[in-house]
Amino acid sequence: MLLGQDTMRGLxxxxxxxxxxxxxxxxxxxxxxxxxxxxxxRIHQNVAEENTGASFxxxxxxxxxxxxxxxxDPERLGACASQAAEIAQLQSEDxxxxxxxASPRARDAAQFDREIANLTPEARAGAVREVVSRVEAAGLxxxxxxxxxxxxxxxxxxxxxxxxxxxxxxxxxxxxxxGGAEGAGTSTSGAxxxxxxxxxxxxxxxxxxxSKDPVAVEPGEWVVVLESEAVADMIDLLAYMGLGGLxxxxxxxFLCGKIGERICGETITLVDDPFDARGPVHPFDYEGVPKExxxxxxxxxxxxxxxxxxxAARAGTKTTGHALPEPNTFGPYPLNMALEPGDATLDxxxxxxERGILVSRFHYTNPVDPRRTxxxxxxxxxxxxxxxxxxxxxxxxxxxxxxxxxxLSRVEALGRDAKRVDDVLAPPMKLSSWxxxxxxxx
Amino acid sequence: MDDLLQAALNAAQSSGxxxxxxxxVRTHRQSIEIRNxxxxxxxxxxxxxxxxxxxxxxxxxxxxxxxxxxxxxxxAAERVxxxxxxxxxxxxxxxxxxxxxxxxxxxxGEYATPVERDPFEVSLxxxxxxxxxxxxxxxxxxxxxIAQAFLVCRTDEKRFATTEGADITQRIVQTGGGVAAxxxxxxxxxxxxxxxxxRGNFRTAGFEFFxxxxxxxxAPRVASEAVALLSAPVVPAGERxxxxxxxQLALQVHESIGHPIELDRVLGTEASYAGTSFLTPDKLSGFxxxxxxxxxxxxxxxxxxxxxxxxxxxxxPAQRVxxxxxxxxxxxxxxxxxxxxxGGRSSGAARADGWDRIPLVRMTNINLExxxxxxxxxxxxxxGGLYLATNRSWSIDDRRLNFQFATEAAWEITGGKLxxxxxxxxxxxxxxxxxxxxxxxCSADHWSMWGTPNCGKGEPSQxxxxxxxxxxxxxxxxxxGVMQ
Numbered sequence: 001m002l003l004g005q006d007t008m009r010g011l012x013x014x015x016x017x018x019x020x021x022x023x024x025x026x027x028x029x030x031x032x033x034x035x036x037x038x039x040x041x042r043i044h045q046n047v048a049e050e051n052t053g054a055s056f057x058x059x060x061x062x063x064x065x066x067x068x069x070x071x072x073d074p075e076r077l078g079a080c081a082s083q084a085a086e087i088a089q090l091q092s093e094d095x096x097x098x099x100x101x102a103s104p105r106a107r108d109a110a111q112f113d114r115e116i117a118n119l120t121p122e123a124r125a126g127a128v129r130e131v132v133s134r135v136e137a138a139g140l141x142x143x144x145x146x147x148x149x150x151x152x153x154x155x156x157x158x159x160x161x162x163x164x165x166x167x168x169x170x171x172x173x174x175x176x177x178x179g180g181a182e183g184a185g186t187s188t189s190g191a192x193x194x195x196x197x198x199x200x201x202x203x204x205x206x207x208x209x210x211s212k213d214p215v216a217v218e219p220g221e222w223v224v225v226l227e228s229e230a231v232a233d234m235i236d237l238l239a240y241m242g243l244g245g246l247x248x249x250x251x252x253x254f255l256c257g258k259i260g261e262r263i264c265g266e267t268i269t270l271v272d273d274p275f276d277a278r279g280p281v282h283p284f285d286y287e288g289v290p291k292e293x294x295x296x297x298x299x300x301x302x303x304x305x306x307x308x309x310x311x312a313a314r315a316g317t318k319t320t321g322h323a324l325p326e327p328n329t330f331g332p333y334p335l336n337m338a339l340e341p342g343d344a345t346l347d348x349x350x351x352x353x354e355r356g357i358l359v360s361r362f363h364y365t366n367p368v369d370p371r372r373t374x375x376x377x378x379x380x381x382x383x384x385x386x387x388x389x390x391x392x393x394x395x396x397x398x399x400x401x402x403x404x405x406x407x408l409s410r411v412e413a414l415g416r417d418a419k420r421v422d423d424v425l426a427p428p429m430k431l432s433s434w435x436x437x438x439x440x441x442x
Numbered sequence: 443m444d445d446l447l448q449a450a451l452n453a454a455q456s457s458g459x460x461x462x463x464x465x466x467v468r469t470h471r472q473s474i475e476i477r478n479x480x481x482x483x484x485x486x487x488x489x490x491x492x493x494x495x496x497x498x499x500x501x502x503x504x505x506x507x508x509x510x511x512x513x514x515x516x517x518a519a520e521r522v523x524x525x526x527x528x529x530x531x532x533x534x535x536x537x538x539x540x541x542x543x544x545x546x547x548x549x550x551g552e553y554a555t556p557v558e559r560d561p562f563e564v565s566l567x568x569x570x571x572x573x574x575x576x577x578x579x580x581x582x583x584x585x586x587x588i589a590q591a592f593l594v595c596r597t598d599e600k601r602f603a604t605t606e607g608a609d610i611t612q613r614i615v616q617t618g619g620g621v622a623a624x625x626x627x628x629x630x631x632x633x634x635x636x637x638x639x640x641r642g643n644f645r646t647a648g649f650e651f652f653x654x655x656x657x658x659x660x661a662p663r664v665a666s667e668a669v670a671l672l673s674a675p676v677v678p679a680g681e682r683x684x685x686x687x688x689x690q691l692a693l694q695v696h697e698s699i700g701h702p703i704e705l706d707r708v709l710g711t712e713a714s715y716a717g718t719s720f721l722t723p724d725k726l727s728g729f730x731x732x733x734x735x736x737x738x739x740x741x742x743x744x745x746x747x748x749x750x751x752x753x754x755x756x757x758x759p760a761q762r763v764x765x766x767x768x769x770x771x772x773x774x775x776x777x778x779x780x781x782x783x784x785g786g787r788s789s790g791a792a793r794a795d796g797w798d799r800i801p802l803v804r805m806t807n808i809n810l811e812x813x814x815x816x817x818x819x820x821x822x823x824x825x826g827g828l829y830l831a832t833n834r835s836w837s838i839d840d841r842r843l844n845f846q847f848a849t850e851a852a853w854e855i856t857g858g859k860l861x862x863x864x865x866x867x868x869x870x871x872x873x874x875x876x877x878x879x880x881x882x883x884c885s886a887d888h889w890s891m892w893g894t895p896n897c898g899k900g901e902p903s904q905x906x907x908x909x910x911x912x913x914x915x916x917x918x919x920x921x922x923g924v925m926q
Contacts, residue, residue: 043536045711045901047509049798051511071512072513083485091481121507121531147901327482364838371631376837401924437846
């Protein structure tokens with residue numbers, strides 16, 4: 001089960017000693033994960049893995065070397081840290097690097113569920129059996145995956161930083177299919193008690209049943225009601241396109257020149273909250289800097305990108321505690337985004353729509369023009385026509401191409417119930433306009 | 443046979459496995475990026491063992507479980523094997539009709555990627571010098587805010603064995619890289635890359651391939667084009683004849699041919715995640731996939747392809763398999779289970795991205811066969827068309843029909859030459875109609891092997907490196923300028 005804080009600290013500090021005479025920073029993550037996958041009403045893939053991954057950064061003045069390995073053998077870990085030090089000696093200087101940081105111990109916020117950690121293959125299969133039996137009884141075909149993992153993470157450096165965090169994760173994703181109709185349900189939680197196979201299955205069944213005999217509608221500008229999954233997808237891409245500090249200091253971000261200015265509608269407040277227990281808890285970043293709640297957009301006004309120590313130094317400010325494992329060239333990233341909710345229910349949004357499209361989820365979204373936050377993708381797992389305040393027909397999947405920030409300036413209603421979608425907390429929302437540019441083929 | 447593999451297989455059989463496979467993979471990867479003069483170097487190693495154990499459901503049907511560990515010891519091998527069998531038995535709780543494996547003569551042998559210079563025997567200082575020269579050649583214009591040069595090399599040492607006596611050793615070597623320039627002016631951001639976007643081009647080859655890219659020579663053009671794009675007009679919307687360059691066409695092939703021909707996807711194994719395929723089995727009877735000049739093969743034997751090897755990760759020999767012949771769909775890519783489901787034999791396309799993953803049906807090298815046109819002649823014959831170069835963005839639906847791509851640049855084709863430069867080019871289409879509009883493919887003189895090192899599939903996710911041989915080709919009446 002858990003190696004424990006002391007054991008992991010011993011592995012980390014033993015390895016970092018081998019980085020001498022360089023200063024060193026390391027992270028070690030011990031993980032045990034399982035995925036029970038099902039399709040066509042049977043378990044078709046069932047896998048487990050155990051791994052201990054380690055990453056070391058050695059610093060000699062302004063020269064940085066990086067190396068990664070896996071395993072728990074102290075000699076192997078030490079050799080990896082030593083290799084990072086050798087690479088550092090061959091490096092040229094990174095003048096922008098502010099040095100490793102000495103940080104106090106982060107708040108203890110363990111999110112470790114023993115039930116998940118001890119879940120047996122039989123228990124996982126039993127949860128899948130409950131899903132499959134319900135979907136099959138409805139005359140449909142079940143596909144999906146049950147993912148569980150238990151992790152221990154330590155991060156520390158030779159300046160005295162040391163952080164430890166155990167965590168667990170579970171996600172059940174179910175798709176019910178019949179002919180061309182599909183519906184999905186998903187539940188994500190840090191605790192096994194947060195996963196309700198029956199409820200997830202019933203949501204997928206309901207969406208699939210409603211998705212039969214879809215009609216084609218003309219692309220164009222439509223009023224849309226987006227469920228939480230679609231909103232979370234949009235927010236995730238927004239972060240990828242420009243909420244990271246590296247894009248900001250390199251003048252690539254939509255936030256450039258906009259801090260303190262309105263960039264979207266005043267109903268939009270987007271935060272990064274590492275301690276919101278509805279989402280994944282991250283007490284510290286990958287440089288070992290303790291995290292705090294960070295307001296990214298407040299009532300439509302841009303407040304800040306997220307920073308690590310290097311990008312913060314370039315921007316003349318302090319780290320916000322959003323470093324990813326170093327070394328990396330992607331820069332810092334928000335891992336705990338939450339879009340603050342409004343006061344409308346999904347039913348109220350639908351009832352208030354004379355003619356529009358209800359979108360369950362997006363699929364294969366990608367940036368088209370990051371500076372203008374233009375993205376494209378498809379709708380999936382249930383797209384419906386709203387007429388006279390009611391859902392009347394299923395609609396064939398459609399392609400959209402539109403700007404996220406422009407869309408967030410057209411919010412007519414924001415849901416009051418935020419849902420955890422992977423690592424984002426998002427409510428549903430209604431937009432006065434969303435641009436569909438195509439329809440899927442026959 | 444490797445002692446650990448033997449121990450794992452013995453333990454699997456003792457635990458009741460009908461059939462078991464065991465793999466040890468040692469992956470060494472080195473990534474170097476120089477960004478605005480600052481190198482970031484990461485050297486990584488990942489080793490481990492995975493066991494896939496099949497148990498009988500009766501009547502010839504099977505189910506399987508997989509377990510893996512980073513610990514390479516006899517005790518861990520036996521534990522992992524026992525766990526794989528336990529997981530297989532748990533899978534039998536929701537068995538459906540189970541699965542079957544096709545017939546396969548157990549293979550024994552060794553394979554190594556042919557290389558002239560092992561990339562890990564080239565000194566770090568030599569690599570930094572070459573990359574530094576290339577990156578410096580991107581810089582110069584103040585509007586180029588980010589100058590980048592990349593080198594990635596990787597080796598996978600694989601040992602594979604089965605309870606039927608297969609025993610295969612392989613060493614796969616990959617090398618590649620590129621340069622990129624990001625130009626910024628006001629709110630406009632434009633990128634140009636060479637030889638391809640997203641870190642460059644990659645092959646199963648040694649350091650000689652990276653040297654052949656001659657990044658420093660191409661770097662100034664990359665920078666000047668990025669700057670020129672800042673003030674270029676946006677591509678007008680409409681229906682146009684387009685000539686697509688080899689690099690972008692590689693991704694077009696990847697998304698709209700490579701994925702829909704994955705037989706496991708066709709049979710529904712990926713329905714809850716990546717999706718299914720419009721290529722239902724009835725379409726094997728000659729479905730019109732494209733025009734008669736569209737010929738596509740899946741070829742794991744071609745030298746240098748990122749999807750080239752000796753045997754796949756189920757121990758099936760590398761093969762060349764026709765996929766589309768004169769526009770007609772003729773074959774899938776498959777693994778042992780999916781092939782058996784259609785009563786056939788595996789096409790040798792079951793691949794795992796590491797010791798901790800099961801093999802899934804993945805592309806090998808999905809190649810658009812060369813045609814007959816000289817590139818200059820094609821341009822001369824496409825007056826008023828657009829030339830689209832280098833991928834910038836991609837998206838496609840879950841059955842692989844409706845797609846949309848953006849490229850870094852486009853040029854008006856005027857009088858047989860590349861004329862006006864356009865920024866933010868996008869194009870969209872429906873897969874069979876698009877390939878049906880292809881009426882010219884350039885010849886072998888213009889054919890090149892492209893590497894896509896980041897193809898995602900599966901749960902847990904896997905990242906596979908696949909190849910696409912392409913030559914520039916023309917497509918008629920394509921919808922461009924989606925945002926306009």
